[in-house]
Amino acid sequence: MFELPGSVRVALWATVVIGSGGDLAGVAPRALPDVDHVAGLLDRLTLWRDLGEGAVLVALPSAGHVASLPRTDDEARDAAVEAGEALYVAGIGGVLVPEHSTYGSSGRRVDWHAFDAEPVPVHRVEALSxxxxxxxxxxxxxxxxxxxxxxxxxxxxxxxxxxxxxxxxxxxxxxxxxxxxxxxxxxxxxxxxxxxxxxxxxxxxxxxxxxxxxxxxxxxxxxxxxxxxxxxxxxxxxxxxxxxxxxx
Incomplete structure (x- = not known):
């Protein structure tokens, strides 16, 4: 069975929860149900929401193909390319990149690492159909x-x-x-x-x-x-x- 990238699911669920005024602690269990331990996600999503972000967006970069990422530094770009995915917000700027590892003997763990990034013009997203x-x-x-x-x-x-x-x-x-x-x-x-x-x-x-x-x-x-x-x-x-x- 195919799976969508975790960042795709997180972006959608986080945006839904922010819009409904729900508890962001529920995003990881819904978006990443097969991951045993998630770190670094809730705090950053909460910060983004508290600073007025209404949508969490996603990029799926690869080597030589990073146009979907907001402008950021080399460390963030390299981390996102290695992961093949990242979250970001348009208004204040900011990138969140997952790092996948094992948890215990057979479980899965995802640590999310935050990086600074430039804001993205919202009209670029609004133009998508x-x-x-x-x-x-x-x-x-x-x-x-x-x-x-x-x-x-x-x-x-x-x-x-x-x-x-x-x-x-x-x-x-x-x-x-x-x-x-x-x-x-x-x-x-x-x-x-x-x-x-x-x-x-x-x-x-x-x-x-x-x-x-x-x-x-x-x-x-x-x-x-x-x-x-x-x-x-x-x-x-x-x-x-x-x-x-x-x-x-």
Whole structure:
């Protein structure tokens, strides 16, 4: 079963709780139910809320692809790239990066580390539209499919294809009920596409090295594009949940 990045779930749940005036201590159990110990998250979310932030946003950076992050220092940027995810707020600026480790003999632990960052113009988030993001995602998938057909090779085994289909039909995504249908659809589909593309690089089949390299490059581009759209779709949803913009 595929999972969305923890920062995606935290951003959505934190924004919902802030908007409802609820207890932020409930964010981690809802957003990270499979993590045994969480440190550094509650205090920073509380500070952001107390300073007037109404939405928590997400970035999903990777090496050489950090445009989704707010402007920050090298230490924060490197930590976010290593984690592949980060939270941030637009108004006062600030980044929160997770560090994953083990807890006890078999548990999971996430420590969140806070960094300074520049504010982000809210209009960039307000301009995001799930309708357009869904079109962009469909175009991304279509282009990747056509490229894979030209390259050749079988990136997904039959069993994996069934798993992807099953996940599309229903998965334990851990998202708030407050999401509208289009936001939910775009977020979960983008998450599925990104995860499937990465798994595809591990299922090469009987192909030559050149074909494998070309196919992996196509799948990696698909994964990165899906990550970008997942972050944008999450932030568009957070803007709606915070009351910045209507659903669209």
């Amino acid at each position: 799930h309708r357009q993001l869904e079109r962009d995602l469909m175009e991304l998938v279509t282009t990747a499919r056509d490229d894979l057909e030209r390259v050749g090779g079988q990136p997904f085994a039959d069993s994996l294809a069934r798993e992807i289909a099953d996940n599309r039909l229903g998965g334990a995504w851990g998202l708030p009920d407050a999401l509208d249908d289009r936001a939910y659809r775009v977020i979960t589909l983008a998450g599925t596409v990104g995860a499937a593309a990465r798994i595809g690089t591990e299922h090469s089949g009987a192909i030559d090295a050149r074909t494998a390299a070309d196919r992996d490059a196509t799948l990696l581009a698909l994964a990165r594009g899906a990550d970008r759209l997942l972050a944008d779709a999450t932030n568009a949803a957070c803007a709606q949940l915070a009351g910045w913009v209507p659903a669209r």
